[in-house]
Amino acid sequence: xxxxxxxLLEIQGLSxxxxxxxxxxxxxxxxxxxxxxxxxxxxxxxxKTTLIRHLNGLLRPDKGSIRLSGTDIFKDxxxxxxxxxxxxxxxxxQIVGETVFDExxxxxxxxxxxxxxxxxxxxxxxxxxxxxxxxxxxPATLSGGEKRRLTIAGILVMDPEIIIFDEPFxxxxxxxxxxxxxxxTRIHADGKTILMATHDVDLVIPxxxxxxIMDNGKLAAQGTAAGLAPxxxxxxxxxxx
Numbered sequence: 001x002x003x004x005x006x007x008l009l010e011i012q013g014l015s016x017x018x019x020x021x022x023x024x025x026x027x028x029x030x031x032x033x034x035x036x037x038x039x040x041x042x043x044x045x046x047x048k049t050t051l052i053r054h055l056n057g058l059l060r061p062d063k064g065s066i067r068l069s070g071t072d073i074f075k076d077x078x079x080x081x082x083x084x085x086x087x088x089x090x091x092x093x094q095i096v097g098e099t100v101f102d103e104x105x106x107x108x109x110x111x112x113x114x115x116x117x118x119x120x121x122x123x124x125x126x127x128x129x130x131x132x133x134x135x136x137x138x139p140a141t142l143s144g145g146e147k148r149r150l151t152i153a154g155i156l157v158m159d160p161e162i163i164i165f166d167e168p169f170x171x172x173x174x175x176x177x178x179x180x181x182x183x184x185t186r187i188h189a190d191g192k193t194i195l196m197a198t199h200d201v202d203l204v205i206p207x208x209x210x211x212x213i214m215d216n217g218k219l220a221a222q223g224t225a226a227g228l229a230p231x232x233x234x235x236x237x238x239x240x241x
Contacts, residue, residue, distance in 0.1 A: 007069075026218055033193075039211045040195060041211060131150060160192070201232060
């Protein structure tokens with residue numbers, strides 16, 4: 001099957017079940033095009049996290065396929081994980097470096113980039129996320145919002161095509177949330193495709209091109225953010241303010 005050159009990710013018939021019977025997904029069909037900003041909404045247990053963990057190969061489907069620029073994601077999982085970056089809800093589970101600089105350099109070092117290239121790229125990404133002044137600090141000394149931006153930096157340094165966020169605003173105060181929104185919208189403006197699983201639809205719906213709603217493991221609705229906003233409450237989500 002040929003995929004349009006304007007398709008970045010193509011998901012067909014994706015299904016995955018757990019022994020517990022909770023949180024699985026069934027029959028997901030979805031196409032993501034370059035440069036989109038997509039919100040993935042749904043109540044707890046609707047299948048959002050299960051879906052996004054398939055998109056860079058963290059989970060394997062029971063049925064269905066996922067293609068990245070026309071190629072099955074499991075044919076080259078290293079390329080997939082460079083191209084599809086995942087920012088988890090709990091930043092501490094993603095941070096391994098002894099300093100902020102080392103954390104961002106970790107991925108490029110594992111890929112064998114030259115030291116000159118690593119230094120230039122890390123410095124550029126730290127600057128873009130207002131983290132340069134923390135370069136020599138241990139990540140544990142950062143605030144929650146700073147840690148969240150650090151995990152984004154560790155993904156962004158690899159120059160992915162798409163960045164997936166899982167509840168990025170969880171446990172952040174208002175100033176940290178606003179700073180994170182500014183960072184994410186700048187990244188999108190620079191040409192990155194964004195897929196964000198979030199309960200906090202209010203915070204980012206002005207920036208989104210498309211809204212997807214998960215319900216009981218299925219993609220229950222999709223459309224423009226403005227068009228679907230009135231339906232949020234019917235799926236157990238908070239209505240927009």
